[in-house]
Structures are given as structure tokens and as C-alpha cells.
Amino acid sequence: MAQTYILVIEGKPQGPFSMDELKTLKVKPTDFIKTPEMDDYKEAQEIAELRTLFGFAKPSLLMQYYGSFDQRLLASVLDWFILFGVFVIIAFIVVLLFIQDKETRIIVSFSILGIIPLAKVIYHIVMESSAKQATYGKQMLKIKVVDMNGDRISTGTAISRNLLKLLSALPFCLGYVIAFFNKKQQCLHDMLANTLVIKERLF
Numbered sequence: 001m002a003q004t005y006i007l008v009i010e011g012k013p014q015g016p017f018s019m020d021e022l023k024t025l026k027v028k029p030t031d032f033i034k035t036p037e038m039d040d041y042k043e044a045q046e047i048a049e050l051r052t053l054f055g056f057a058k059p060s061l062l063m064q065y066y067g068s069f070d071q072r073l074l075a076s077v078l079d080w081f082i083l084f085g086v087f088v089i090i091a092f093i094v095v096l097l098f099i100q101d102k103e104t105r106i107i108v109s110f111s112i113l114g115i116i117p118l119a120k121v122i123y124h125i126v127m128e129s130s131a132k133q134a135t136y137g138k139q140m141l142k143i144k145v146v147d148m149n150g151d152r153i154s155t156g157t158a159i160s161r162n163l164l165k166l167l168s169a170l171p172f173c174l175g176y177v178i179a180f181f182n183k184k185q186q187c188l189h190d191m192l193a194n195t196l197v198i199k200e201r202l203f
Contacts (some may be wrong), residue, residue, distance in 0.1 A: 003049075008032040008041065019053065029056045040142075040200055058149075066185045067143035067197035069176075078137030083123060087116050121162050129158035142200045150198065157193055164189035 004016035008031065016036065017025065027033070029045035045056040091112040095105045127135040133144035133152050145161070147153050153161070168175025168188040175188030184196055 075137035
């Protein structure tokens with residue numbers, strides 16, 4: 001099925017329109033538009049296929065688009081909560097169904113829970129380099145990880161970014177504190193990996 005778009009005309013959402021119909025509507029770069037699959041409206045210049053169609057220049061990232069430290073912190077807490085919940089369920093099922101000895105149950109349970117930090121690193125790498133560009137926690141807060149041009153990061157960049165978080169954490173999490181003192185709100189690992197955390201523009 002061909003992609004369709006809902007366009008805000010004189011303050012009211014209208015459509016859906018096909019690509020051919022959009023061509024006749026003289027869409028401007030700052031017009032708000034969305035596909036049925038998108039959660040929020042974006043400016044037409046922010047959507048790659050419309051930039052190609054209308055020849056719009058790619059907009060530079062604006063400061064108000066940068067994800068704030070509190071958003072990132074809350075997203076991280078949500079991700080820890082999600083992963084901890086998943087691994088608690090896994091540990092419960094494994095212990096309940098396959099292990100009878102009490103001491104072995106305790107050892108296995110703590111062993112399963114002990115791999116959560118490693119699982120979190122892998123989870124971040126996979127999710128942040130995916131089409132969503134964000135973990136579930138970030139998706140809830142409507143923020144995502146991008147490169148310096150606002151594009152999706154590669155798996156290699158996601159690996160580097162997440163491994164570099166070790167530098168941000170030492171000593172005393174100073175690499176995270178840096179985010180309070182630069183306009184793009186980058187932590188140390190963002191600077192070293194050439195990434196940004198931005199928030200979606202809401203309509």
C-alpha cells in the first residue's frame with residue numbers, strides 16, 4: 001500500500017494524502033505532517049522522503065530538541081526496571097521448573113540477576129542502532145540517540161557509545177555531569193562517540 005500523509009492546513013489536520021496529492025498542495029518546509037504510523041507531527045523538512053520530494057534542505061538540530069539530563073536519567077531508570085523485571089521472571093521460571101535444591105536455587109537466581117548489567121549494554125546497543133533509535137525507556141520519554149547530523153547511528157557507533165559510558169562513570173560520574181555545561185547536553189561518551197540524544201518535536 002502506498003504511503004499516505006496527514007497534513008495540517010490552517011490549523012486543522014486534513015487527509016490522508018498520497019505523494020502525488022501532496023505535490024499539488026505546495027507543502028512548505030515548516031508545515032506539520034505525519035503518516036498514520038507516526039505518533040506525532042513533524043515539520044515536512046524533518047521527514048527524509050519529503051525532503052527528497054520537495055527539495056527541502058535538512059534542518060539543523062535545534063537546542064530545544066536536545067534530550068535533557070532528567071529525561072535521560074528517567075529513561076535509564078525505566079530501562080533498569082524493565083530489564084530487572086524480565087530477568088526476575090526468567091529466574092523464577094528457571095528455578096521453579098528446573099531446580100529442586102534450595103541452595104542451588106539461590107545460586108542460580110543470583111547468577112541470572114548478575115548478568116543484567118551485561119544484558120543492559122547489549123540491549124542499548126541493539127535498540128539504539130535499530131530503526132527506533134531508542135531503548136523502551138527512551139521511547140516512553142520520546143527521546144532517541146542520533147549522530148551529529150540527526151541520523152540513525154550504526155551498530156559500531158552504538159557499541160562505542162555504550163562502552164565509553166565507563167569513562168563517563170569514572171570518576172564520580174563526572175562524564176555525566178558535563179551534560180549540564182554544554183548547549184547540546186552531551187555526556188562525555190556522547191562527545192567521544194559523536195552522538196546526541198534528542199527529543200521528538202511534538203505537535
